[in-house]
Amino acid sequence: xxxIPTSPVDGTHLFDxxxxxxAVADATLGRIGWELTTIGNASTLAFVASQNGILRLTTAxxxxxxxxxxxxxxxxxxxxxxxxxxxxRVRYPDITGNQLAGNNxxxxxxxxxxxxxxxxxxxxxSDAGVLSIDSASTNGDRNDAAAGGATLTSGTTMVxxxxxxxxxxxxxxxxxxxxxxxxxxxxxxxxxxIDNSVLGxxxxxxxxxxxxxxxxxxxxxxLDVDYIEAWLPRN
Numbered sequence: 001x002x003x004i005p006t007s008p009v010d011g012t013h014l015f016d017x018x019x020x021x022x023a024v025a026d027a028t029l030g031r032i033g034w035e036l037t038t039i040g041n042a043s044t045l046a047f048v049a050s051q052n053g054i055l056r057l058t059t060a061x062x063x064x065x066x067x068x069x070x071x072x073x074x075x076x077x078x079x080x081x082x083x084x085x086x087x088x089r090v091r092y093p094d095i096t097g098n099q100l101a102g103n104n105x106x107x108x109x110x111x112x113x114x115x116x117x118x119x120x121x122x123x124x125x126s127d128a129g130v131l132s133i134d135s136a137s138t139n140g141d142r143n144d145a146a147a148g149g150a151t152l153t154s155g156t157t158m159v160x161x162x163x164x165x166x167x168x169x170x171x172x173x174x175x176x177x178x179x180x181x182x183x184x185x186x187x188x189x190x191x192x193x194i195d196n197s198v199l200g201x202x203x204x205x206x207x208x209x210x211x212x213x214x215x216x217x218x219x220x221x222x223l224d225v226d227y228i229e230a231w232l233p234r235n
Contacts, residue, residue, distance in 0.1 A: 004085075004231045014072065014207055015229030019053025030055070034070045037113035039212045043068035054224050056093070059213040061220030067212025069113035077109060079122060079170065079178050080201035081235045086122075086168040088209075089226035092129060094161025098222045100129040102215030105223055108168055109205040109230075110136075115212045120203045122182060124166050129158040133168065133184045135197040139176055142198070146184065146191040155191070163226065170197075177201025 004013055016030040023029060024045040026036040036045070041060035045068065048054035060066040086108045092100055104115070108123030118136050125132045131146040148155045151164065158164055165187050170179030178199030184192040207230050213221045 009234070011231060011233040013229070013231055015227065017053045017227045018047060018055040018225065022047070029070065032072065034208065035073060037069040037071065039067035039069060039113070039115055039210070040065040042066070043211060045070075048224065050226075052226060054226055057209070057211045057223045057225070059211070059219070059221045061218050063218060064214055064216050065115055065212060067115060067210070069208060069210045071113055071206045071208035071210075074113075074206050075111070075204035077205055077207055077232070078201055078203065079109065079199060079205075079232075081177075081233065082171055082173050082179055083233050084170040084179060085231040086124070086229070088124070088166045088228040089163055090166065091163045091224045091226075092158060092160050093222050093224050095222065097220055098160070099219070100158070100160055102213045102219060103128060103221040103223065104212055104214060106210040107166065107208075107228065109207055110210065111205045113210070115210070115214065118205075120199070121205045122168070122170065122179065122197070122199060124168055124184060126158065129153075129160075130156050131158065131184070131186065131191065133182055133192045133194060135182055135194050135199055137176070137178070137197070137199040137203060139198040139200055142194045142196055144184075144192040144194050146186065148189070149186045149191040150189055151187040152191070174198055178203070
């Protein structure tokens with residue numbers, strides 16, 4: 001995978017390893033000071049002791065749809081040009097009561113802070129651990145489901161209790177000025193690809209994590225995030 005320059009002259013590097021700040025409140029979480037938005041009844045956010053820092057999001061377990069969005073400021077990002085990247089290391093922890101069923105997340109760029117489908121964005125999608133990538137735009141939507149992942153169950157599904165390294169690469173430039181080709185790598189293997197994204201370069205979104213449960217019950221479900229980062233080259 002490509003390296004990331006260290007100077008803001010080259011672009012914008014957003015990242016958090018969730019080890020630099022003890023607070024988990026709105027606008028103080030982590031090194032970025034993420035904005036937190038409740039989905040249904042709010043998740044409980046906590047740090048798990050580790051060498052490199054882990055953020056654990058636990059749904060409220062009050063009603064179907066409970067969760068939280070951990071995002072940068074709304075409508076603050078556009079994706080113009082090429083070579084943008086999103087990386088994250090995540091797991092569904094194998095602890096009592098946790099499960100894949102109904103345990104969902106989106107990581108990347110979206111224009112919503114709810115469990116509803118984004119209108120604009122580029123993101124990694126997990127529906128009960130089944131991975132896919134999406135590119136949503138007012139010009140049209142594109143998606144591709146993961147297949148053939150060597151570390152995924154049936155090549156498609158995250159493994160409970162296992163860390164997975166996710167990389168979303170955006171390449172080329174489409175006729176609307178946004179990225180044209182979008183690839184998802186899981187644990188180093190290419191598992192999904194969109195060749196015809198039509199996202200426009202003026203369509204706005206924000207970066208972050210959306211986690212919620214839709215079990216149809218009051219399940220309390222967990223997602224761990226070791227790190228999350230985005231690289232946006234300066235045009």
